[in-house]
Amino acid sequence: MKRVLITGAAGFLGSHLCDRFIKEGYHVIGMDNLLTGSKDNIEHLFPLENFEFYYHDVTKFVHVPGELDYILHFASPASPIDYLKMPIQTLKVGSLGCHNLLGLAKDKGARFLIASTSEVYGDPEVHPQKEDYWGHVNPIGPRGVYDEAKRFQEAMTMAYHEFHGVETRIVRIFNTYGPRMRLDDGRALPAFMSQALKGDNITVFGDGSQTRSFCYVDDLVDGIYRLLFSDYHLPVNIGNPSEITIREFAEEVVELTGSGSEITYNPLPKDDPKQRRPDISKAKAILDWEPKVDRKEGLKITLEYFKGKLVY
Structure with missing residues (x-):
């Protein structure tokens, strides 16, 4: 049985990746220090023989006994509310954590996949964003702790690939949603849904004309899985x-929930991207991948999850 280490395993994306690799017949080692993750996301896996959990901070030396075939590094605060509250931890997990895990991959002869982000493009001057765009990022702005941590991860990963011959993969993840998102993580979808379900006003930052492109978590996990086993x-x-303005997205949530919430507007945070849409030509050509879940279908599933979590 092949063995895979997934860091950030108790988080939103990490827990879904654990599920996918368990389903595919792998022995999964989940690692998390529970800074932003929750054991609730993976408690259903604890009784399984082919799942282990290590409570560990990857910015410290990482040791995993035995063979390892794959490492997926998904440990990091990912929402603005988290990385603005924990800027040093965010920078450390993107630098020291990435370095430790690349060293482990080198030692074990494991293939390494890093979770990068569309935030490496910053507030883009090119639309949609292609992989050959280098980005427009403010390194000393409030979002710089996350953006630059991810850009550093990519550079370190490429250096280990070129200099040490480590097999590496880099996924740039765009806005993703689905069950196991935290209601309090500050991102648009959980914020809008919790406000709508409570009957509160929905808070939109800026005038709502900024755009995002939302991918359902199952589609994202499938793309990551295909990338890991590609030769790229x-x-x-x-x-x-599929691009939508934040105002339109808030209106979709109000309609879906049947809420009487009204939309209110607050100032746009500094360096918040005005546009976000991936060019997925490369994923289509190399991975034969494109998303399958329609946003309205995915939002219905996510809404049912939030209904079960919300304390009214």
Whole structure:
């Protein structure tokens, strides 16, 4: 049985990746320090023989006994509310954590996949965003701790590939949603849904004309899985190119929930991207991948999850 280490295993994306690899017949080692993750996301896996959990901070030395075939590094605060509250931890997990895990991959002869992000493009001057766009990022702005941590991860990963011959993969993840998102993580979808379900006003930052492209989590996980087993080592965008304004998205949530919530507007945070849409030509050509879940279908599933979590 092949063995895979997934960091950030108790988080939103990490827990879904654990599910996918268990389903595919792998022995999964989940690692998390539970800074932003929750054991609730993976408690259903604890009784399984082919699942182990290590409570560990990857910015410290990482040791996993035995053979390892694959390492997926998904440990990091990912929402603005988290990385603005924990800027040093965010920078450390993107630098020291990535370095430790690349060293482990080198030692074990394991293939390494890093979770990068569309935030490496910053507030883009090119639309839609292709992998050969270098980005427009403010390194000392409030979002720089996350953006630059991810850009550093990509550079370190490429260096280990070129200098040490480590097999590496880089996925650039665009906005993703689905069950196991935290209601309090500050991102648009959980914020809008919790406000609508409570009957509160929905808070939109800026005038709502900024755009995002939302990918359902199952589609994202499938793209990541295909990338890991591809022969391609350069960055690949994985996301849904269906673009929508934040105002329209808030209106969709109000309609879906049947809420009487009204939309209110607050100032746009500094360096918040005005546009976000992936060019997925590379994923289509190399991975034979494109998203399958329609946004309205995915939102219905996500809404049912949030209904079960919300304390009214």
